[in-house]
Amino acid sequence: MMETFPGKRRPTGLDAGGRIGMAERAATIKDVAAAAGVGIATVSRVFSGTGAVAAGTRERVLAAAADLGYRPSALGRGLRTARSGGIGLIVPDVTDPFCAELTAGVLACARTLGGHVVVDAAHGDPAREAEILDRLVEQRVDGIIAVPAGDESGWRGAARVCPRLVFADRALPGLPEVPAVLADDAGGVRALVEYLAGLGHRRIAYLGAAAPGATPGVRERAFRDAHAPAGLVLDEDLVVPARPARDAAYAAAAGLLQRRDDVTAVLAAGHLLGEAAVLVARELDLRVPADVSIAMVDDVAWAELCDPPLTAVARPARDMGYRACELLLRDRARRGPAGPVLLPTELVVRGSCGALRSARPGGRPSGRSRPHAETIR
Amino acid sequence: MMETFPGKRRPTGLDAGGRIGMAERAATIKDVAAAAGVGIATVSRVFSGTGAVAAGTRERVLAAAADLGYRPSALGRGLRTARSGGIGLIVPDVTDPFCAELTAGVLACARTLGGHVVVDAAHGDPAREAEILDRLVEQRVDGIIAVPAGDESGWRGAARVCPRLVFADRALPGLPEVPAVLADDAGGVRALVEYLAGLGHRRIAYLGAAAPGATPGVRERAFRDAHAPAGLVLDEDLVVPARPARDAAYAAAAGLLQRRDDVTAVLAAGHLLGEAAVLVARELDLRVPADVSIAMVDDVAWAELCDPPLTAVARPARDMGYRACELLLRDRARRGPAGPVLLPTELVVRGSCGALRSARPGGRPSGRSRPHAETIR
DNA sequence: GTGAAAGCGCTAACAG
DNA sequence: CTGTTAGCGCTTTCAC
Numbered sequence A, B: 001m002m003e004t005f006p007g008k009r010r011p012t013g014l015d016a017g018g019r020i021g022m023a024e025r026a027a028t029i030k031d032v033a034a035a036a037g038v039g040i041a042t043v044s045r046v047f048s049g050t051g052a053v054a055a056g057t058r059e060r061v062l063a064a065a066a067d068l069g070y071r072p073s074a075l076g077r078g079l080r081t082a083r084s085g086g087i088g089l090i091v092p093d094v095t096d097p098f099c100a101e102l103t104a105g106v107l108a109c110a111r112t113l114g115g116h117v118v119v120d121a122a123h124g125d126p127a128r129e130a131e132i133l134d135r136l137v138e139q140r141v142d143g144i145i146a147v148p149a150g151d152e153s154g155w156r157g158a159a160r161v162c163p164r165l166v167f168a169d170r171a172l173p174g175l176p177e178v179p180a181v182l183a184d185d186a187g188g189v190r191a192l193v194e195y196l197a198g199l200g201h202r203r204i205a206y207l208g209a210a211a212p213g214a215t216p217g218v219r220e221r222a223f224r225d226a227h228a229p230a231g232l233v234l235d236e237d238l239v240v241p242a243r244p245a246r247d248a249a250y251a252a253a254a255g256l257l258q259r260r261d262d263v264t265a266v267l268a269a270g271h272l273l274g275e276a277a278v279l280v281a282r283e284l285d286l287r288v289p290a291d292v293s294i295a296m297v298d299d300v301a302w303a304e305l306c307d308p309p310l311t312a313v314a315r316p317a318r319d320m321g322y323r324a325c326e327l328l329l330r331d332r333a334r335r336g337p338a339g340p341v342l343l344p345t346e347l348v349v350r351g352s353c354g355a356l357r358s359a360r361p362g363g364r365p366s367g368r369s370r371p372h373a374e375t376i377r
Numbered sequence C: 001g002t003g004a005a006a007g008c009g010c011t012a013a014c015a016g
Numbered sequence D: 001c002t003g004t005t006a007g008c009g010c011t012t013t014c015a016c
Helices: A029-036 A040-048 A055-068 A074-081 A097-112 A126-138 A152-161 A185-198 A218-230 A246-259 A271-283 A317-329 B029-036 B040-048 B055-068 B074-081 B097-112 B126-138 B152-161 B185-198 B218-230 B246-259 B271-283 B317-329
Strands: A086-091 A116-121 A143-146 A165-168 A180-183 A204-209 A239-241 A265-268 A293-297 A311-314 A341-343 A346-348 B086-091 B116-121 B143-146 B165-168 B180-183 B204-209 B239-241 B265-268 B293-297 B311-314 B341-343 B346-348
Touching: A029 A040, A029 A055, A040 A055, A074 B074, A086 A097, A086 A126, A086 A317, A097 A116, A097 A317, A097 B116, A116 A126, A116 B097, A126 A143, A126 A152, A143 A317, A165 A317, A180 A185, A180 A317, A185 A204, A185 A218, A185 A265, A185 A293, A185 A311, A185 A346, A204 A218, A204 A246, A204 A271, A218 A239, A239 A246, A246 A265, A246 A271, A265 A271, A271 A293, A317 A341, B029 B040, B029 B055, B040 B055, B086 B097, B086 B126, B086 B317, B097 B116, B097 B317, B116 B126, B126 B143, B126 B152, B143 B317, B165 B317, B180 B185, B180 B317, B185 B204, B185 B218, B185 B265, B185 B293, B185 B311, B185 B346, B204 B218, B204 B246, B204 B271, B218 B239, B239 B246, B246 B265, B246 B271, B265 B271, B271 B293, B317 B341
Parallel strands: A086 A116, A086 A143, A143 A165, A165 A180, A180 A341, A204 A239, A204 A265, A265 A293, A293 A311, B086 B116, B086 B143, B143 B165, B165 B180, B180 B341, B204 B239, B204 B265, B265 B293, B293 B311
Antiparallel strands: A116 B116, A311 A346, B311 B346
């Protein structure tokens, strides 16, 4: 009675032939081993690709597994190997075209590398960001890609807890040791300002600046810095703060365009800001580009559908996601010391920006503008 | 020597105090237990919320855990409880606005229910769909939400393997036992046809029909069925097949609008089809809605940015995702016998559809139309 | 080549 | 209320 029975008197209710009406328990490695008449180690070798297994044995195992509908459990494997094979992705909003495209890139890369992706959206809330991070660590993901929204302090702690961390789209100045994949936003904005200046615009507004107290972002800095080289003088009143949310953006755009009828071009720092500019211009019966030129950062799908189609700075969102994932999974060996990866942007010129043919470079052709005239160029 | 040593002679190399210079191994439940001077079960109770723990003990455990930076491993927990706390989401394309919105809904619901979401995109490829499904099962997700693209046969097998499965956006006729969350596309299309008919249109084209051999979808059927009640007669030549991809959609739209200059309205079965219709109309110098009216299914962001803004059937994508997730996680008790959940659509009327004021209800006002005239109505 | 056995980190009985 | 113990499904030495 102290025998450990290698076959008779199974402890649980389900025995070889009598699985009558039982809840279909998922087959385990043991079931397969038994069915194939081999040890569980052999089954493991067959499925994990480790070690050598005789061809005949492999066949038997595979057959048995197929028969039982066996799927190795990532839970068991993960527990043993301390790697889940998954990566976490934290974006501000999966609904945002840029984030969506970036996500697609991550998925594409993860797929080729054989990993799965746990996605979540933080909606710009640091607390939520931390919470998601926490869950991801619990899941024991092999690495995390984040488009950080929250404050630096939150991520500082995270950087230590995280298995591996890569920032995308935005890097945190205080955390230079965290690898990052960025778009050359500064270059894009600079190109846009130069383009606009070349068209004759002198009063270019920037929609989407940081709040008065906060530190300005890369794009805003680039906007400011591009003025002197382009022969423009910066008007602080034209650098208008706006969060990248529909309501805030609309309010800011409306305020700007109503307050200053002398701006001839608006550079929107993001697609939501661009959307707002277009909507407000339409509301105010401003013709684009005859009355105002509009351009924006982020070349989303609607830019081409718009009338006129919008000039925009295209950022390689998908590539960014792909590269970030690659950095995380592929290059886990070497610590990338070479600073952030900077991917080039491209200025896509469409019809929303016009040359200033008017004799009043400082004002819009429409009614209320100031009366002082100048000659062409 | 047959004693199973409850404390002495640790088999592995790392013993209580000798962790000198070791790679920072993540703290486990044992570490916390030791640090807090309690048993591992107590630590487990504290973190899993199961059972009762004295307030003082809980504090000690929490303090020790915080000190060690302990995060319970979902791997260990999952292995033990046979539930990973995650759900899988399979969409055709995360980049598609509808899918993205649906995803957001799933994330929102998963969040409130405390689960994480593994997302992947199948890109309309049944093989890839099956592959993703496989990985998800390996991950032992608690359930799967899918916007099925592939053929029924693939999903038939899946339906058995899956822990729990819910379809979103599209149900498979051959698998009525799988719960589904759908939008009332038929109602939306019907409303659109009625609206167009009310405006005086007689020749309405449907862009996005199934390929000649394939079985028509819900929308196409609704389009056909709506004709008689609205006093229209269906012209088979106006039901034009097109896959929901940019190139295919554009080709189909161009073919239609060039071949038939007597269509006065185009009903696009999806936003990509709508986009194509708008682009082709612009290319052909057709004014909207003066020359052609355009409307589509799916009220995406650009519909409002378009000029004129596009009339569209809005589908509650986010709600659909939320409900699907709810169905999966919340209502796991009862088998929903009540057929698929049907969420209402809404016709959003904008400026892209005009009344036929012309004396030729059968033709566009522009040049090449046939000369036979009719009276109004 | 292959099998036996020892855990990975955790929860769920079951004793105290 | 708390500790001990037995696995969950898997990989991995280590013998054979």
